[in-house]
Amino acid sequence: MNKIILKEGREKSLLRRHPWIFSGAIKRVEGSPADGDTVQIYSTQGAFLAHAAYNAHSQIAARAWSWHAEQSINADFFRTKITHALTLRKDLKLAQHSTGLRLIHGESDGLPGLVVDQYGDVLVIQIGSAGAERWRDTCADILQEMCNPVCIYERSDSDSRALEGLPERNNVLYGNLPESLTIVEHSLHFAVDVAHGQKTGFYLDQRDNRELIGTLAQDKDVLNCFCYSGGFSLYALRGGAKSVLSIDSSNEALQLAQRNVERNGLDASRAEWQCDDVFQALRKLRDQNRKFDLIILDPPKFAPTAAFAEKAARGYKDINLLGFKLLRPGGMLATYSCSSGINDDLFQKIIAGAALDAGVTAHIIRKLHAAPDHPILLEFPEGAYLKGLVLRVAG
Numbered sequence: 592m593n594k595i596i597l598k599e600g601r602e603k604s605l606l607r608r609h610p611w612i613f614s615g616a617i618k619r620v621e622g623s624p625a626d627g628d629t630v631q632i633y634s635t636q637g638a639f640l641a642h643a644a645y646n647a648h649s650q651i652a653a654r655a656w657s658w659h660a661e662q663s664i665n666a667d668f669f670r671t672k673i674t675h676a677l678t679l680r681k682d683l684k685l686a687q688h689s690t691g692l693r694l695i696h697g698e699s700d701g702l703p704g705l706v707v708d709q710y711g712d713v714l715v716i717q718i719g720s721a722g723a724e725r726w727r728d729t730c731a732d733i734l735q736e737m738c739n740p741v742c743i744y745e746r747s748d749s750d751s752r753a754l755e756g757l758p759e760r761n762n763v764l765y766g767n768l769p770e771s772l773t774i775v776e777h778s779l780h781f782a783v784d785v786a787h788g789q790k791t792g793f794y795l796d797q798r799d800n801r802e803l804i805g806t807l808a809q810d811k812d813v814l815n816c817f818c819y820s821g822g823f824s825l826y827a828l829r830g831g832a833k834s835v836l837s838i839d840s841s842n843e844a845l846q847l848a849q850r851n852v853e854r855n856g857l858d859a860s861r862a863e864w865q866c867d868d869v870f871q872a873l874r875k876l877r878d879q880n881r882k883f884d885l886i887i888l889d890p891p892k893f894a895p896t897a898a899f900a901e902k903a904a905r906g907y908k909d910i911n912l913l914g915f916k917l918l919r920p921g922g923m924l925a926t927y928s929c930s931s932g933i934n935d936d937l938f939q940k941i942i943a944g945a946a947l948d949a950g951v952t953a954h955i956i957r958k959l960h961a962a963p964d965h966p967i968l969l970e971f972p973e974g975a976y977l978k979g980l981v982l983r984v985a986g
């Protein structure tokens with residue numbers, strides 16, 4: 592049997608049911624587990640702690656599947672976990688708001704490394720760990736049976752795959768991918784490109800935060816930075832914004848965004864699109880003395896882990912400081928971070944520092960997080976990666 596014995600005292604996080612076992616916590620590996628194999632984790636004293644998936648190539652050398660010694664890690668185990676995840680989304684009636692939903696959110700749904708997003712009748716699987724890779728086909732079979740999609744697409748090409756020693760994969764697993772795919776989110780239609788788009792094709796986590804922006808946009812001059820396929824911009828246009836300037840460094844994203852505006856019959860004359868680096872663009876806008884009433888800053892992940900926090904903090908401070916400076920008195924800033932390495936407290940401190948340096952007084956109007964199909968497991972605080980603040984500067 593393949594076993595991992597932990598160093599003295601290193602069982603603490605597992606006892607709190609945190610699913611990661613770092614390589615530095617391991618005293619000894621017994622047997623010769625291959626990557627993705629199920630191993631049993633024991634304390635130095637010989638107490639059973641967890642069944643986990645092994646990966647010799649990762650700093651996270653094992654990820655726990657189960658805390659119960661009697662549990663077998665087999666197809667039934669995955670069937671139960673997937674059923675729980677689907678039931679949570681069903682109970683919350685999330686499908687009423689969107690045909691695009693995250694069905695399985697990795698560690699937070701007890702399935703480390705497995706992400707499954709639904710876009711209408713297409714499912715997209717993203718695998719980020721050797722354990723999930725081992726059980727990929729089993730999980731795909733179960734999803735096929737439970738959800739009956741026309742296609743299951745595998746979009747396993749995130750940067751984290753390299754850290755896990757896994758090759759990139761971007762192809763159909765089952766069925767045929769429809770030529771075009773559209774989701775309806777809070778009654779807005781968005782095209783989703785699951786093969787070439789970012790993430791699995793769409794940023795589902797910002798769904799409800801986008802809707803909120805729609806309620807704040809009436810008669811406002813809006814600036815949407817890092818706009819991707821136009822999410823926040825479309826809600827702002829529908830919400831009656833006077834003008835919306837959207838910036839992204841990806842031309843493909845901007846083209847998608849403009850098609851999305853047309854698709855929804857929104858007034859394109861109120862929308863302006865700019866392909867640019869936001870750090871540069873904000874400086875140009877400042878130099879042109881442009882002003883806005885509502886600014887959205889939704890940058891990509893600056894700090895994938897805590898090790899990048901300091902550099903990331905400088906990036907967040909920079910764009911937020913410039914954002915504050917571009918606001919008219921009484922204007923609002925909706926600012927987000929999707930970095931696991933930056934927690935809520937630190938994010939708020941960075942924003943406070945930016946406001947101070949910009950010379951503005953601001954109140955937090957809302958504290959935001961990811962939509963409920965990205966639930967946060969209490970034992971896995973890393974799941975609270977997305978945080979947002981809506982601030983109003985004094986008038």
Ligand code: SAH
Nearest residue numbers: 794817818819822839840841868869889891
């Ligand atoms: N708000 C979007 C998601 C934003 S994702 C939504 O609701 O769907 C982050 C976006 O930032 C991506 O589209 C990426 O192309 C863009 N991006 C990354 N770095 C950038 C930079 N330096 N300047 C401008 N855009 C950037």
